[in-house]
Amino acid sequence: MRTLDGGTMSEHVKRATISDVAQHAGVSKAAVSKVLRGAYGVSGTMKARVEASMATLGYRPSALARGMRGSSFTLGVFVVDLHNTFMSVLIEGIRTEAELNGYQVFIGEASRGLAQQRQMIEAMVDRKMDGIVLIAPFGTADDLEEIARGTPTVVLGRHGPSHSYDTVASDDIAGSALIVDHLVSLGHRRIAHLMQVGREKNESGMPQVVRAKGYVDAMVRNGLEQEIDVLEGRWSQEGGRSAAGLMVQRKNPPTAVHAGADMAALGVLAGFHEAGVRVPEDFSVVGYDNVFAASLPQVGLTSVDQSGIEMGALAAKLLVERIQGRQEAVSTVVAPRLVVRRTTAPPPGV
Template identity: 60%
Template sequence: MTEQLKRATISDVAEHAGVSRAAVSKVLRNAYGVSPAMRTKVEESMALLNYRPLALARGMRGNSYTLGVFLVDLSNTFFSVLAEGIRDVAEELGYQVLIGQARQGLDAQQKLIEAMIDRRMDGLVLIAPFGPNDELEKLGRTIPVVVLGRHGPAKYFDTVASDDIAGSALIVDHLVSLGHERISMLANTQPDSEPGMPQTVRRHGYDLAMEKHGLSQWIDHVPGRWGTESGLEAGRSLAARPLAQRPSALHGGADVAALGAYTALFEAGIHIPDDMSIVGYDNIPATGLPPIGLSTVDQSGVQMGRQAAELLLSRIEGRTESEHVLVSPRLIVRKTSAPPRR
């Protein structure tokens, strides 16, 4: 394992040869437009750095120069932001990205992943997949895998996730600083089978932050899923509560759910932020539109996607030691959070 970790990567070859990583990728693929001088320079660097054995190993796997990206919810635009970062890195190195969506459910997820493997993709990025870690570990032993959204640790696959504990603390701390005490959370309660799922970690972060501020009595998980329809339902349920039982602020869980709740509360005549503050999570593009101005937590989606792609490519090149990246979130305060009405 130590020997593998010391082997050169495409980046090492590019730096040694004084060319771009895309140029090295073109040489590896025998692509059109590579001059004889460029090919010679890159191949000499590959030989000096002992890169060739890794290239051969890739050839044995099919060498399709295709990365598969798996997701379950195309309506969540944060996933498209992640995919943008993955695509940027892949295109720099001459890879194609194919995106596959599975319906809800483990069976549909498994069938799509198997279909991607059958099409000889070089590696997979799985965005917030369901199911037990054991299944992901099994998958990681057969093909390079990076999981986006879920938290480590893991042995046979890499992870890239937001620091969801810190992100929830940013929301609660902000709302408490404005004078709020009754702070509820739109909690994605299904599925809830694995401790590393973002909804589980984010909810735990909310609980910890409420306890830190001495607000344990006001901990309130509004059940549902992180989607627009579920957000609408959650907003309607909050609006239906008696005024004395209604929170003054809401941790939206994820932007798509927070926007759904915002819509339902607005339709019920509850003014945001005068009657209730809302803070989302993800900083999807719609949150910055002037009519909305949703306060939210930014977790650098494009950068997360880029990091996932970088990790996957280094896995493809032969790295075996797992890596787990935790991205530091930041709070973005807009129009939907303000002091509570007195």
């Protein structure tokens, strides 16, 4: 069968092979394979030459063939709750870095607890994914060690160190301190903190545990140990709205809140709006994550930025290194920064 340009259909559908790329680039097939795997020891010149030949020939590696050679070039990303928009920021960073290294990313969610998390991770392993990134997972450190002993793993959001997996986390102690110190500098003393409490037990190293510790430490350092006020709830819009209702009902309510996460802070703002509480004239609100909605002019939420895209990209980079053979564990902490907007101001009467 002939095509419009006079060629045959078989000529047009013939798929370029590694041998074709090697011949076109003037290198060995082994060199092309190293470039495809992102192996160490490949020079920038070699990589550029092979990639140029791939582009010219329209070469696409066969996922099946790669899988048969021991690599599927796929990464699994597990996340507890996709309703939290900060998760999408982390995933964007992971996906961008993974694709630069020739990997596809598949995402799984398990919001119903530890049992569903185990099923999801087992499904990723069964599908021969080369490695997994666990974003703020449930379970103990021993649970995570067991997963990592069988599959290259990076844990994003929980603090390390670990023997078998890498960790990437924001410095949540410092982030909470930035919030408390900012509010104290404005004149606040009665500062509350909303701590995430969900279906599963809070384990050491989880961000909610570390941020709460950072809040308590900062309150004590500022001489406000008598004003420590931790409310347990959910880092969600409904959780924030409920916390707002509880604070408004108090005889002597706080004048500011470290909401723990932006999703909760947005819920607090909604709850205060419904109750007729003015922000920041009557009450100051600070979030954590600096999601896109926080920067909207009509919101203007003061928040802690923990460089989500960079954290995600770093997690993917570490995972690729693990897949390629690195075994020593790496524990990385990213420095946060406070972004001050219009939801914080001096308390009434100051």
